[in-house]
Amino acid sequence: MVNRIRTFINSCDLRRFRFWLQLLLFILLVYGGYAAINLGQNLPTFSCGYNQDGKGGVCYLLPLQHQLARGPASLFSWAGIAVLTGFLYFVIWFFVFNKAWCGYACPLGTIQDWITALRKKMGIPYASYTWEQFRHLKKIKYALLVLMIFIPMGIGSGIFSHDMATPFCMICPGRTIIPLFTGDFSQLTIDFSSKTKMIMTTLGMLVTGLFFTGSFIKKRFFCFFCPMSALHYMLSKPAFLKLKKDGSKCTKCGDCYSVCDMQIKEIADDVDNINILQDDCIMCLKCISACPEEGCLKVNFLGQHVFESTVDGYIKRMEKGNKSE
Amino acid sequence: MNYFAGVDIGSTAIKIVLIDDTKNIISSKVTPTGSQFRKNAVDALHAMLADCNLAFDELAYVISTGYGRKLLKEADESVSEITANAIGAMEAGREHGVINTIINIGGQDTKAIQIDESGTVTNFAMNEKCAAGTGKFLDVTARNLEIELEELGDYHLNLKTAPLPINSTCVVFAESEIIGLLADGHGKEEIVAGIHYSIAKRTIRLAKRVGLEGLVYFDGGPALNKGLVASMEDELGKKIVIPDFPQITTALGASVLAYEAYLDEMESA
């Protein structure tokens, strides 16, 4: 019986499954508030706090930046424990789905996938980075993470003015775009009340403009620069959901690399490591759906089978793709 | 008492060995192959049986090997000469220790076989299409020097000076080369020794491909030639095991295999 379920899952149409799950989680995180759903304020995904009453939970980056901005006195005193417990909740939430939070739950990611679907309908080919660009742009998310941690601390210790509060949120496209889905346009403004506010909100709007063009031509454009994915990667080793590869079965056909939204080369080239999760990976599992080798790529949750590459599944998906669009 | 026969139909000579179920050799026979493989082999077999006054049907199991193995309808089974040679060498070389590598120079080919302790062939190499450096080459040399095949060894041994470097061991050109050397006034001993050394060098190079660690065993007709054995040992740098009757090792192996096949049949029957 277990095998029949397993073969059913392995040959499922991942594209359709992922579309519906993303939609469901999008509604949960962006409109959950109306149904009094509150998953707390330490979610490892972009359920944006600025989406006033619709949000189903708060993206952890917002409270993190608030707490870090409290100033060294209280931050390193007993009150600092609150920051640690907040981080602990974030880690527990994260351990459950590892980086699949980005691939399935993140509303901003889902928006980008919808924009990609639009581009696909219009038949415009997607863009991709050259290897040099990839290597250089890869570092941006770590820089953003460092800034996101040290600027609030700077605010707390008086180096920066309070107008710099939650610096990353000011330039994050999530702040401006996700509230639009609950009719709140207030974030699309430039705040002239102070020079800092003016600069930060201008940056925010610039990034929003870039976000639309970027995600129209490059799949998952923003996820490549997102500090949350950098933060995720540091905790991804002990997470429960693991992406595994059996190098002996790999024929290095490079299919996983060609379908990968994030253009990760290691997944196709690395035949030695078992745990091949990379920092850019969003665990959308498209690589597993595109792998023609039996049991080469698999994702399991605490050792239990979740999804595994199979020949029949692969052939079925390719036939379906060939007939559909 | 059951009897088992191993018939090795080689390119130049047919070798037959008869053993009983205690695996010691009752009698063996070597006759030239001639043109009709099958007829000569059968006649030789009957002649040998007659000498030890046995009837054909008293033979429990007969295995044929060698080039003509498929033509001998009377045999119960046919086995490639490489496998037979391996078993034969292990059997014949038993008192010298565990054999690792077998070098067999036959009439038309040179074989190097590597076996493990149970006699299973783990690796082997054969000369490609060309018959250079084989028994045929020695026959032609003897004929050109107008001496007997068996005397080659003595000529080699009573050589005083250094052997003559002979570069080609090609059977076709052997004649013209030897006549040329004789014309230059070189002695027969020099030529024979030179030929032995070039054959040895060529055979050892072939054997290197299967590995030459451990005990090396040398059989086949040319193994009777003392001179060739000496040059082989010199080239190899260590002693080589030579059986008392090197020509019949493969046939012996075939007869032992016949005995084992007979035992298998008894068990499964």
Place this chain on the structure above:
Amino acid sequence: MNRLLMVTSSGWKKEIKVSNDPKTDEKKTAFNLTHQAIEAESMLRRIKDDFPDNPESMNYFYDLYQQVYCEGRSVYDKEKIVGTMCVQVPEELIYAAGGVPVRLCSGFYTDDQHGAEFMPAKSCSLVKATLGMLSNKSTLPFINKVKTVVSPTTCDQKRKAGAIIEEMGYDVYNMELPPLKESEEARLYWQRSIHKFSVSLKEITGNKITKDSLKKAIGKTAAAQKAYRKLHNLRKETPPVLLGKDVFMITNAYFFDKIENWTAAVNKLNEELEQRKEEKFSAAQRRAPRILFTGSPAIFPNLKLPVLIEESGGVIVADENCSSNRMLYDMITVDEWNMSNMVDGIADNYLKPCTCPIFTNNDDRKRKLINMSQEFAVDGVVYQTFSGCQVYSMEQSSITKVLRDEGIPVLLVESDYSPDDMGQLSTRVEAFIESLKAKKRRK
């Protein structure tokens, strides 16, 4: 009309009617009287009759060879035939452009001798045979219809052969293949040459590749590869359900047969093999050693070595050469079904997983061989190299070392199309099979 009795080396007789009707202008003998036909017929007979229980659905393939190789009646009549020199030429693009790809690698010893005049003595017999076939007047009928030959400049001898073919009057399209395949540059380089090829296909076949025609083409080859992949998995069974020589016949038929008929025939065969699997029917003797055949491709009628292996008691359960596994194994993956992604998907499919020894490092091939020997429970590997085939013989040492470390014995065979080393080969193959049997008995 007088009659002529012909006897071949393996003791096979054939009555020949010598037609001297005036119609054929320069006295061209009908194809079925040429040496190629005789050679093909004798090999086909040997494959059909020397083995007791061939699967019933193999008759489609035997009749196909009888029709095309022995009687010279082509499968295609009006279609635009595009000759391809190697597995690296993307068939989907040719189908999409309205053409029909036919693989020109030939296995005829007669063509090999004809080709000898163009090539040095010690060179690859396959390339010599291809040259002989293309230059020979009385060659396979559909070969005369070939006007364009696509050569992906893979190994040196095929690349130079392209130039010789051009002198024969065919127009040759050379595709540029990178000598390394791991780097990103190599991938883009190959994608660019595939783009150039798909554009210039318009001149070759006369019609442009459109999105729908490409999608249909990919669907066609995907169906064929799906059938092959099923056959591939069925061969993992113990006891073996099918002999290796039959699989070579099937995959060699893919060279020239219509793809739809070929796929239907393979699917029918799969059902029969599925049935055999249930009955635990064994196509080979009880303790037949399971052999993996790799190295230079075995192409009909030069199935000398595979047939010899199976005649002396082995069974070829898997093969890793470009006339069969490497040609049909890897399927095309497309993420977004628009033109650019499909063409790039095709390019990647032909370059990235390819284990051809022309690429500089061959660790993919090592891993694939080790993985296959585990999956197919292989007892021994037969590594065939054509004398003069420099890429395969260069890899012999590294591949043998890797396989020996895994405890898998390897038989290295260097031969060519001529039948004169049959004696020596049969001894070596028999000895190898016996050593595997002994090892298997002891295990």
Place this chain on the structure above:
Amino acid sequence: MNINFYRMMISFLLGMLLTNSLPASQTYWLSDIPPTKELAKKMRPSHGGLVQRGKRGMYIKRLWLREGEDPLESGYIKQNSASLVFVNPDKKISKMTFRNKDYADVAFKMPDEGFYNLFMTNREIENGVLYVSVAKNESLNHSCRAGHGDVKSKINPFYYDEAPIDIIRERRSRETFHSRITSGDVVSFTILRQGKPLPGALVKMVTQKGWAKTLKSDSEGRVAFEMIRDYYPQWHEFKRRKMEGYLAIAEYKSKDAGTYAGEKFSAVHYKVTSSGNYFPSARDYKSYLYGLLIGLFALTISGFTVYFYRRRRLKIYKEKRFG
């Protein structure tokens, strides 16, 4: 800032002269702005206006009784013996009195979240008219650390039926503890007498800069003012947290007569005051136009760059060229 300080000192002195009896006709209201600088230093801003930090972060609210109609310059009353009614968010009513140290002030702790109400009622009879003047103050206590859980239950105002006259600021639809009254908002009050809506009351709204407007309450005792926009600094000196005070004074004369503390009166003059703050409206410093302009600018520029890059790439292939 210091000019106002002097004017405040003058009115303070004036106040000193009058003993603790209050001229009845004056307007008395409670304000959390401290009279002196030293006190001002101890104060800290919080969501509910100025507070003092007690032990372990407990907020302490101090209110001073002031007299006059100007939210900035009204003088501070020295002593006052009027009784005070204090209601905490759990609606527990208790009595309080002014501490009358050097000013009439009162201080109370604010442990829980929510609104704390304070009522000062003062009754005076002057030439036959009973002046009932009530000074009301509604202080909010909220700290984000306590989370923003059940805002709905604590946000609604407190209706104090016993108050002779009461003025209640109505809550807007999606008001939370973080909402602020900003210029241009509509602030509506309900005037109640002994808990019942009082139509026809004269309600006067006075802002710090002297803007005043008087309206009459409708049949349900409701009156609504649109807060004035009166903050026009140079754009670079703009302070988005500029707090300006307002004072709402409701007066009503009723004809009923009676006696109070032995004296007879022929009419009653009710007066109730409530102070509060308002801030510059977000629309003063946030501009949608600029936001959308910059967003579109980024969108079009990057769009065109990609379009031309792709067109150019078709023509020539960018090889690595040296030199």
